[in-house]
Each structure stands twice: as structure tokens, then as C-alpha cells.
Amino acid sequence: MRNWQVKRGVRGDVRFVSKMDPEEVGLVRSLVGSLVELFDEREDSAPHDDLAExxxxxxxxxEPPQETVLQRLLPDFYRADANAPGADDAPSGELARDLNGALRSLNEPEVxxxxxxAAQTVLATLPERAxxxxxxxxxxxxxxxxxxDLRLALGxxxxxTADLPDGPSSDDPGRAGHVDVYHWLSAMLDVLVSVMLDREAE
Known part of the structure; x- marks a missing residue:
């Protein structure tokens, strides 16, 4: 993938432009498809609620997800800050779990x-092959x-982690390729963020 560039149309509208080769398009499409499946399965397994109906x-x-990837993508909605003013009075233990359960039940569908x-936008804006x-x-x-979300899931x-930027050592010969994909996603994200921030600073 080439660097992202900012281009302006004849009416001054801004576009962010890059190029992708066939392997990159196929990789992103596959990863995004798997991500959508995860979200669909989580949504479909939600308990039936007559009152909500x-x-x-x-x-x-x-309840929070059991899968580690979904735990990372759909974290708890409430986490006490031990250093915040009034932290001693903040919900903890069972009360904090109940609060998280209520917040998750109400907000997770929208999240x-x-x-x-966002994933569907990526799929819709990818070129057909390259x-x-x-x-x-x-x-x-x-x-x-x-x-x-993709890099968090893969990571x-x-x-x-911050201390293990390539993850724990492994004898798995395919692991290095997955680590390379993680760093490629991170680089793509960093460059797009940088270009968008530069655009806002204009």
C-alpha cells in the first residue's frame, strides 16, 4: 500500500487517496469479513428480552464476551479509576459487575x-482486485x-503487548507472517491518522 495522500476536487471537497495491490485487497477483505462474522455471532447470541421487545x-x-478477541474489542463500559477523586466511594466488586452488566446490555448493540x-464501509470502498x-x-x-479493530484483534x-511488540517467541513458522500483517495494519493506521491530522491543521 502506498502512502495516503490528500486530494481536492473541483469544488474543494477533500479525498484521502492511496493504492493497493491484489494481495493487500484480498487480505483486508478477508480480515474484515472475519471481523463482521465475530460481531454478527455476538449479536445473534444475545438473550431474548420480552420487555425490550x-x-x-x-x-x-x-455478560462480557468469553472470547479474548471480543473482550478486547468490547471491553467493560465502567472501570474504576483508583486515582480519581472520590475513588473510595466508586462502585466495586459485585456492584461494579452489576453496573457493567446494565451498561453493556443497553450500549453494546449500538457499539x-x-x-x-465501519467494517462495511471498508468493504464497500475497497477496489475490486487492485x-x-x-x-x-x-x-x-x-x-x-x-x-x-483489526490490529487489536490480531494483536x-x-x-x-507494549513490552512484547512481536508477541512471545514461538516455533510456529506461520507466526512471523501474521506479525508482519499486524505491523502493516499499524503502519497503515499511523499514516492515515497523520494525514488526517495534517489536513485538520490546514
């Missing part, structure tokens, strides 16, 4: 919708959301 209020899971919509990617500012924001699977 009567009120029209969508609800989702009250999944937003992440899935070529130019041209994004509006709104589409570029969706790319940031989706690419970040979780690989055990990548």
Missing part, C-alpha cells in the same frame, strides 16, 4: 452496529475505526 429498546448481552458499519482507494472524510474515519491473538 415491548418497549422497542434494543438490549444485548449483560456493535457502529463497528460493523487499484485506487478514494475516501471521503467520513469514510476515512470508518477506515480508522475498522483498521484499529490479541498474537499476544502482542
Amino acid at each position: 415491548l418497549t422497542g429498546l434494543r438490549t444485548g448481552h449483560a 456493535i452496529d457502529a463497528k460493523r458499519d 487499484g485506487t482507494v478514494t475516501l471521503t472524510e467520513s469514510e476515512a474515519q470508518d477506515w480508522l475505526t475498522c483498521i484499529n 490479541t491473538l498474537l499476544g502482542i
